[in-house]
Amino acid sequence: MATARLVPAHRAPKSPAEPAAAPAPASPGRRRTRLTALVFVAPLLAYLAAFYAWPLYRNLDLSLRDYTVRSFVSGHAPFAGWENFRAVLADPTFAPAMRHTLVFTFVSLAFQYVIGLALAVFFNRHFPLAPVLRALFLVPWLLPLIVSASTWSWMLNSESGVVNHALHLVGVEPVGWLTSPDWALTSVIIANIWIGIPFNLVILYSGLQNIPGELYEAAALDGAGPWQRFRRITLPLLRPVSTIALLLGLVYTLKVFDLIWIMTKGGPGDSSSTLATWSYQLGFGTLLPKFGPGAAVGNLLILIALAFGLLYVRVQRRQEK
Incomplete structure (x- = not known):
């Protein structure tokens, strides 16, 4: 007689009709933790929505509609699609403004970074009065931008500027820094470099403080010279800090408006006009504002x-890998 084979209870197959076990309800402590997290995150979300998401949406809406002064006040404007972007790209001012924007951005970034790095290495030697001198270099960064731009406008004035006066003393003809189409863009680049050097100095100097001094001592014992220590130790270990400095400088320099507007207003002609100043001129600098094209330039x-x-972040990640 065959005996029945018993199957343990924990191995018995479940019936297909048997419902799945319901998830355990969240404990009061977990719900309280989630609520606390939402309370802390809510102000940040509100801030981002009010000062980032909403302005971006409004700017996009302006660029896709045919706004006039009357429709801008009433809030009702016909939908124009991509017509504002087509008009901007076909405008003769677009190519010079784009070229000036790129030249202004990359020349400023290059000089700001190189000079800031040189000053950071210089002050890293901890000589007497180094903190005082380092604090003095921060003055351009601390001054209101309107003060800096007005000061540079006075210094580079063609008739009464101290720069032309100094050139006259050494026998050089005065230069129309702000009135000549050949020098207007160079003048605003020089002023922007002066303003941006302290930012790079602070960021790169803080990065140098985190490099162990033992590495330089070991390299010196192995016979490495100052340039080799700088190239083999300082630059590689400063790469993350340099990425932050260059990326923030890139974003800031692309949208510089007030410095150029105070010094040259984009002129003479369009010789120092950038996308930022052109966007302002289209939207607010004429008797009949063109809100749509101005917003389109801002979106570009x-x-x-x-x-x-x-692109810059991707290149840096590839180099790190």
């Missing part, structure tokens, strides 16, 4: 900044 500037930022 945002896309350019985003593209360059993502």
Whole structure:
């Protein structure tokens, strides 16, 4: 007689009709933790929505509609699609403004970084009065931008500027820094470099403080010279800090408006006009404002900044890998 084979209870197969076990209800402590997290995150989300998401949406809406002064006040404007972008790209001012924007951005970034790095290495030697001198270099960064731009406008004045006066003393003919189409863009680049050097100095100096001094001592014992120590130790270990400094400088320099507007207003002609100043001129600098094309130029500037930022981050990640 065959005996029945018993199956243990924990191995018995479940019936297909048997419902799945319901998840355990969240404990009061877990719900309280989630609620606390939402309370802390809510102000940040509100801030981002009010000062980032909403302005971006409004700017995009302006660029896709045919706004006039009357429709801007009433809030009702016909949908124009991509017509504002087509008009901007076909405008003769677009190519010079784009070229000036790129030249202004990359020349400023290059000089700001190189000079800031040189000053950071210089002050890293901890000589007497180094903290005082380092604090004095921060003055351009601390001054209001309108004060800095007005000061540079006075210094580079063609008739009464101290720069032309100094050139006259050494026998050089005066230069029309702000009135000549050949020198206007150079003048605003010089002023922007002066303003941006302290930022790079602070960021790179903080990065140098985190490099162990034992590495330099070991390299010196192995016979490495100052340039080899700088190239083999300082630059590689400063790469993450340099990425932050250059990326933030790139985003900031692309959208510089007030410095150029105070010094040259984009002129003479369009010789120092950038996408930022052109956007302002289209939207607010004429008797009949063109809100749609002005917003379209602003959106193009945002896309350019985003593209360059993502490209730079990607290149840095590849180098790190």
